[in-house]
Amino acid sequence: MNVTKSRREFFGVAAATVAGAGLFGRRVFSQAAASKPALLGGTPAHAGRWPGWPEWRQTWEPSILEVLRSGKWYRGSGEQVQQFEAAYATLLGAKRCLATASGTTALVVGMHVLDVDAGDEVIVSPFTFIASYNAILLKMALPVLADTDPATLTMDPASIERRITERTRAIMPVHIYGMPCDMDPILAIAGKHQLAVIEDACQAWLAEYKGRKCGTIGDLGCFSFQNSKHLPSGEGGAITGNRDDLLDRAGSFHDCGRSYGRFTGTRPNFTRGGNFRMQHFQAAMLLQQFDKLVQDTARRRENADRLSAALKEIPGIQPARLPENSRAVWHLYPFRYDADRFQGLPRDTFIRAMRAEGIPCSGGYQEQYFDGLLDEAISSRGYKRLFSAQRLKEYRDSFEELTGNREVCATTVAITQNLLLAERADIDDIAEAIRKIQAHGAELARA
Ligand SMILES: Cc1ncc(COP(=O)(O)O)c(C=O)c1O
Numbered sequence: 001m002n003v004t005k006s007r008r009e010f011f012g013v014a015a016a017t018v019a020g021a022g023l024f025g026r027r028v029f030s031q032a033a034a035s036k037p038a039l040l041g042g043t044p045a046h047a048g049r050w051p052g053w054p055e056w057r058q059t060w061e062p063s064i065l066e067v068l069r070s071g072k073w074y075r076g077s078g079e080q081v082q083q084f085e086a087a088y089a090t091l092l093g094a095k096r097c098l099a100t101a102s103g104t105t106a107l108v109v110g111m112h113v114l115d116v117d118a119g120d121e122v123i124v125s126p127f128t129f130i131a132s133y134n135a136i137l138l139k140m141a142l143p144v145l146a147d148t149d150p151a152t153l154t155m156d157p158a159s160i161e162r163r164i165t166e167r168t169r170a171i172m173p174v175h176i177y178g179m180p181c182d183m184d185p186i187l188a189i190a191g192k193h194q195l196a197v198i199e200d201a202c203q204a205w206l207a208e209y210k211g212r213k214c215g216t217i218g219d220l221g222c223f224s225f226q227n228s229k230h231l232p233s234g235e236g237g238a239i240t241g242n243r244d245d246l247l248d249r250a251g252s253f254h255d256c257g258r259s260y261g262r263f264t265g266t267r268p269n270f271t272r273g274g275n276f277r278m279q280h281f282q283a284a285m286l287l288q289q290f291d292k293l294v295q296d297t298a299r300r301r302e303n304a305d306r307l308s309a310a311l312k313e314i315p316g317i318q319p320a321r322l323p324e325n326s327r328a329v330w331h332l333y334p335f336r337y338d339a340d341r342f343q344g345l346p347r348d349t350f351i352r353a354m355r356a357e358g359i360p361c362s363g364g365y366q367e368q369y370f371d372g373l374l375d376e377a378i379s380s381r382g383y384k385r386l387f388s389a390q391r392l393k394e395y396r397d398s399f400e401e402l403t404g405n406r407e408v409c410a411t412t413v414a415i416t417q418n419l420l421l422a423e424r425a426d427i428d429d430i431a432e433a434i435r436k437i438q439a440h441g442a443e444l445a446r447a
Contacts, residue, residue, distance in 0.1 A: 100278055122143060123160055154175070173186050174203075177332040179330075180208065311335055
């Protein structure tokens, strides 16, 4: 990955050693202008491979073999899941943690114990993986979309209150790409209207807001450990929180409604519930990766800071703004792209040009509320029974009001977290690729 930088040697300047942002910008611009974009037949800005994901170490294997040979594979026997829960709660500074089968099931269980019921409404960030919407739909509740702040790419607190109705039960801020939502105003609105707050922290392991870890700030936090995640076990999830009553109820609901902790439900043995349990294999995998998560997070942050400093110097590229006193973990690293500053080069062609430069990237989430999923839900028999025709029409019309989210969906470009685990020189290649594309925007637009 640490490839020889003959291009830099030729120009006699390593980006990192150039003092002064103005000088840095001019020198590198002329360098970028001189080289032909890879999409037009030039040499790619980045040669070599990026770190792969996920990563596995042979030294971790005995712990998996131990589970395999014990024959205690299910949560009701064995100890790894409980060990994971205790360790993850400690890592986050939460009182309790409950491991689940996935992030989606964590959200479903979390909403259940926060009393989100069929016919209720939950206000959620629209700029998210579709699972956030789906979890609410699985509860037969309505995912009501707040708007997105184009500067932060997260839920705009100013858009929440006008979405509240007498059916609203909870707010689900999503710390998308591992960037903390601005939780203080969200908590204030929730407090004022007596709403629960369930954090979708499925992409935000170790992200911090004002000294607290994401997932420990609202009533409950939910995490995913799916294969692509920073702490992966193929599938897996967790609910974190500080209230014993909620975590006991969650434990019961996720385990077929068996008694759990102090929660015995309405009957001596079973209450309502499902099977949303994690397996010991998954917990053993996760426990092995804690140190790596901490080290990787530090590296991603360092590289993201370096990249942001370089990108801020490029007109038309806007890195996301984080809330005051918060730290992201960058499941993806996003920036907003202004085609006007790239001689009209459309975003899709910019992305193609970046890929040709050896920088894999993609647009962020689309305006997925227009994709048919929500239409299918609200035209179903169940939703028509649960909500009035007038409410469903108002709901559908409200998608048109999401102007901040529309802008974000149309202009975001994102790179995946594994690029941030590369060497510093590789990170500099990302900015260099963008400068090169900018210098040749008009030609690329015609390509
Ligand atoms: C923001 C967000 N919410 C929820 C989920 C659901 O997690 P899982 O895939 O583990 O069910 C994901 C997973 O990709 C996610 O990124």
